Amino acid sequence: MPTSDSLFARATNVIPGGVNSPVRAFGGVGGTPRFIKRGEGCRLTDVDGRTYIDFCLSWGPLILGHAHPRVLAAIERAAKDGTSFGAPTEAEVLLAEKVCALVQPVEQVRFVSSGTEATMSAIRLARGFTGRDLIIKFAGCYHGHADFLLVQAGSGLATFGTPSSAGVPAGIGRSTLVAHYNDLASVAAHFDRFPNQIACVIAESVPANNGLILPERNFLRDLTDLAHRHGALMISDEVITGFRLGFGGAAARFGFTPDLMTFGKIIGGGLPVGAFGGRRDIMQHLAPLGKVYQAGTLSGNPVAMAAGLAALEVIEAENAYERLEQMGARFGATLRQQVDLESLGVALTRIGSIFWLYLASSQAPIDPAALDTASAARYRYLFHFALDHGIYLAPSAYEVGFLSLAHDDDALNRAAGILAEGLKTMPPLGATAP
Ligand SMILES: Cc1ncc(COP(=O)(O)O)c(C=O)c1O
Numbered sequence: 535m536p537t538s539d540s541l542f543a544r545a546t547n548v549i550p551g552g553v554n555s556p557v558r559a560f561g562g563v564g565g566t567p568r569f570i571k572r573g574e575g576c577r578l579t580d581v582d583g584r585t586y587i588d589f590c591l592s593w594g595p596l597i598l599g600h601a602h603p604r605v606l607a608a609i610e611r612a613a614k615d616g617t618s619f620g621a622p623t624e625a626e627v628l629l630a631e632k633v634c635a636l637v638q639p640v641e642q643v644r645f646v647s648s649g650t651e652a653t654m655s656a657i658r659l660a661r662g663f664t665g666r667d668l669i670i671k672f673a674g675c676y677h678g679h680a681d682f683l684l685v686q687a688g689s690g691l692a693t694f695g696t697p698s699s700a701g702v703p704a705g706i707g708r709s710t711l712v713a714h715y716n717d718l719a720s721v722a723a724h725f726d727r728f729p730n731q732i733a734c735v736i737a738e739s740v741p742a743n744n745g746l747i748l749p750e751r752n753f754l755r756d757l758t759d760l761a762h763r764h765g766a767l768m769i770s771d772e773v774i775t776g777f778r779l780g781f782g783g784a785a786a787r788f789g790f791t792p793d794l795m796t797f798g799k800i801i802g803g804g805l806p807v808g809a810f811g812g813r814r815d816i817m818q819h820l821a822p823l824g825k826v827y828q829a830g831t832l833s834g835n836p837v838a839m840a841a842g843l844a845a846l847e848v849i850e851a852e853n854a855y856e857r858l859e860q861m862g863a864r865f866g867a868t869l870r871q872q873v874d875l876e877s878l879g880v881a882l883t884r885i886g887s888i889f890w891l892y893l894a895s896s897q898a899p900i901d902p903a904a905l906d907t908a909s910a911a912r913y914r915y916l917f918h919f920a921l922d923h924g925i926y927l928a929p930s931a932y933e934v935g936f937l938s939l940a941h942d943d944d945a946l947n948r949a950a951g952i953l954a955e956g957l958k959t960m961p962p963l964g965a966t967a968p
Pocket of ligand 1: 653738743772
């Protein structure tokens with residue numbers, strides 16, 4: 535039995551579903567998850583010795599690729615001094631200074647250990663600051679697994695959201711209003727219906743958890759203005775886009791100024807770090823200065839701070855964003871040269887080093903809640919075709935692909951060739967899995 539298969543069998547006995555985060559289980563694509571032994575640059579090697587060019591990159595954090603020597607050296611140096619103190623260290627100050635210098639709307643920042651903690655804490659802060667309870671999120675956007683954010687869709691514009699997970703009390707969904715991305719009127723309707731009650735709007739400013747959806751012209755700026763006109767805060771969830779689309783994330787890219795921003799993934803250099811930050815007058819409402827409580831035993835962990843700082847320094851030194859943009863453009867062009875996406879009913883959406891193949895239509899969607907699920911069988915085929923040929927995509931049709939600085943031309947050309955072949959041979963729309 536391949537070692538991945540036997541490890542998965544053992545894992546399912548002691549870990550629910552065999553995994554510590556559900557989408558790793560290959561539930562959306564079938565088959566057994568690959569257990570990974572090591573990663574280097576843009577490549578992963580599994581426990582059976584098979585090697586893959588990796589486009590999942592730990593779901594986004596590894597913008598420098600796996601095991602970057604400068605990040606590893608920083609981790610080793612920091613760990614030798616001790617792994618956690620529960621008292622402040624210089625590393626926290628250095629990373630906070632770097633974030634505040636690089637990200638224009640962030641005057642103060644607090645570190646946590648995951649993106650979920652970052653969004654959950656930013657919303658508590660927005661509620662504490664405004665003295666209001668309701669929040670607006672967008673259908674199909676993911677902000678981590680805090681109860682009040684596990685709310686996907688309401689039935690109708692002004693309907694309260696219903697929880698999309700068992701275990702979330704129905705009452706919790708009542709504080710979360712659900713609007714539609716790229717549809718300002720759906721947000722305005724909530725503000726009209728609940729005057730002076732809405733604390734904030736939280737947006738995955740470029741939604742990348744239910745496909746990759748781009749904002750229509752001025753949507754994010756108009757959304758921020760609308761929130762401000764109603765005395766609410768704008769929270770830009772940049773857990774994926776922060777430090778990936780550029781130092782200023784989606785906010786700088788699309789020219790709007792959020793009050794708070796949330797980070798994760800890249801900011802920790804591959805270790806567990808999240809952060810939220812923004813206007814000083816808002817951040818000062820956090821304990822110990824203010825009345826909004828927020829804390830964490832391992833928050834600002836010195837080893838994780840060192841990894842994050844090293845990653846940001848390499849990004850700065852290597853002119854990363856310009857290079858990633860060029861790589862992304864070349865990768866897309868190479869793929870398009872080899873396969874006529876339009877005639878196959880496929881759309882390729884890309885922004886910088888994030889890409890997504892929508893297999894249900896040649897028209898890219900503008901609402902993350904409006905994806906056609908008819909392409910699931912196509913994605914299952916494409917995913918396994920790619921995996922069998924040494925390309926590791928995210929095991930879900932609705933998750934995006936990432937490039938890293940470690941993806942060289944050889945790797946990108948090889949991957950484009952295999953994906954083109956997979957696209958040409960995949961089943962027609964609506965077919966059941968082969
Ligand atoms: C936009 C966004 N926000 C929040 C989160 C939650 O982050 P974490 O998984 O680190 O808790 C994610 C995770 O993928 C995310 O993509």
